[in-house]
Amino acid sequence: MNAPVAIEVQGLVKRIGSRTILNDVNLTIEPRQTVALIGPSGGGKSTLLRCLNGLCSFDAGRIRVGPYVLHAGGGRSHAAEARKVRRLVGMIFQDFQLFPHLTALGNVMEAPRRVLGLPYDEARQRGMQLLERVGLADRADAYPRELSGGQQQRVAIARAMAMNPRALLCDEITSALDPELKGEVLAVLADLKLDGLTLVLVTHEMGFARRSADRVVVLVEGTVVEDGPPSQVLDNPQTPRTQRFLSRVLV
């Protein structure tokens, strides 16, 4: 059950006004693969990630997630298909986006209860297990504002995992955290990787990318300029654009 899914991006083009954010992106992500998306800011990393679960519509190309296909143009059919995609693909945001009116446990239980229709006891039990897994079982009744940034992000991960996704999209999930808090979040992520989930991370943590990613994809000006195992891309970049970018971040 719950086999991880493959994600296939073909000829993806996304424009905002006259600017082209994504320019013919092609990318195939195998099940269970962990892919780090890196590149200069404004290069289209976050936009690509948001396209993958239908939060963004796009102008050309298509995206296949498991059995579902998102087409260009948005609209009603896109929205319906996107909802199916989101049942397979969870997402974690840079700024956590916990629901402030719910406790940590409430945040984790909400979607299983209302979307999957789980009975209260079952949702609660699962929620507690997940909070335990991210090391926050003792803060189950705390409201988000009572938690540190790192704790909030761990709740957000538990919340995404509660829907039992086959893939997880992480959008710079440690960028808003103090350095000493990044570690706890990255540790949780490394733990999830052991489950064999398909993971796509937009990240600036080159160390983490090197240790945990199977693949590093460099996105510059809306185009994939380099794609390969970390050792190759990070240590032996082939294109000048990647070299320029890495020379700036790997000081």
Place this chain on the structure above:
Amino acid sequence: MPPLRWAADAEGGAPYIFRDPARPDRHIGFEVDLIEALEEELGRPIEFVQYDFKSLVSGLRRGDFDFAMNGLEVTPDRARQLRFSRPYYVYRLRLVVRRDETRFDTFLGCRDAGGVVATLEDTAAERLLDQLGIAKRIYDSQAEPYNDLEQGQVDAVLLDLPIAEYYARHRPRLRYAEEPEVRGYYAIAFRPEQEELARQFDAAIARLWSTGRLRHIYEKWGLWNEDQAILGTLGPAGDVLGDSARKWTPAQYLPLLLQGAWVTIEVSVLSMMAAMALGLPIALARLYGPAPLRWLAAAYVEFFRGIPVLLLLYFLYYGLPTLSEYYRLSVDLKLAPLQAAILGFGLNYAAYEAEIYRAGIGSIGRGQWEAAASLGMSRSLAFRRIILPQAVRVIIPPVTNDFIALLKDTSLVSVIAVVELTKQYQILAKSSMKYLEIGLATAALYLAMSVPLGYLSRRLEKRWGKGT
């Protein structure tokens, strides 16, 4: 000599003083003619000051003008504080009923039939109804009681003969009931310290009587009758009546104030419930509806926010019935006063609540929608479970604010014959002259309503604000 300043209310004041339909820039009426005659007798110019009828007595006491002459009835309450001239007209009260009325033809018959009689505030007619224990409904101007009688909102109208002559006589659907033997006097009101001026007027009125000019004026206006003969024999009106003023104690006025407060609460609470319920779909249509619905919702808000509630109340109460009559609609658009009040305020405040909801919902960031969507929630589920609970906290304080504003705005409903707290205050203060004492009691009642609301709002805010 500077002109004397004469105060009267020309608004709907026929046949006393009103705008000439042929030349709306000037006033006519039997009192205008009378003033002209007095100017000649006194050899002094008199200039007209427009003044709200209900405030004539207090305006006079404050010294806003020199005298009031506007069908002002000599009553014990007034005679105690004012110097009345000798009467210039003897009025009778006319009970007017619908032509097809069969249940009663007298005061007592009306009372036994449980009828409601319309009249004007603070008049001899009102006091008579009180004395006889007949249910009354109080109006602000002279035409509306008869309109409502035709519409079946009341069972009879009791007003001074000149008013009935002018507003009811020609209406085919109304007729005079048995003529009650109730009589009173119109006199000119001065402040007690204006004794000298008042004496001059007394003399002038006496001369107008003896030269027949007074009679001539009344005949011209169709107001002459046998009753007027007594005018030649009367002295200043204060003497006639003596001083039998009622004493107003808190035990007497508090129950009446509480009654008014209850009406205020009733109108406010029901209107607010209607406004809050109606506001949500309007806000949602404006935020998320397809284009035509969005425009409709925006138009609703602009319209109801842009017109005065007073106008809306007049339209709902007096306008709608004539509409259904005019187009011969089968639906009866006649609203009871309370229904019209609740509907009017509900429609008006729904526009405000919709805007508050819209701002509150809009204040919840896009990230929350996206987080909910990424968990597989539909838009409606995300709205109900994630957005709305957060918006409620933002919405509570301004909605409470509106509720308190509404409590006070409801004082406008007196124009459609609902007696709420402020109206009750006006009535009581004018009959007792205890403007300050009863005013403070009224203010205390308003505060007793609004302060707990503020407290409740803070409690709710806390309850809904857990975590934020």
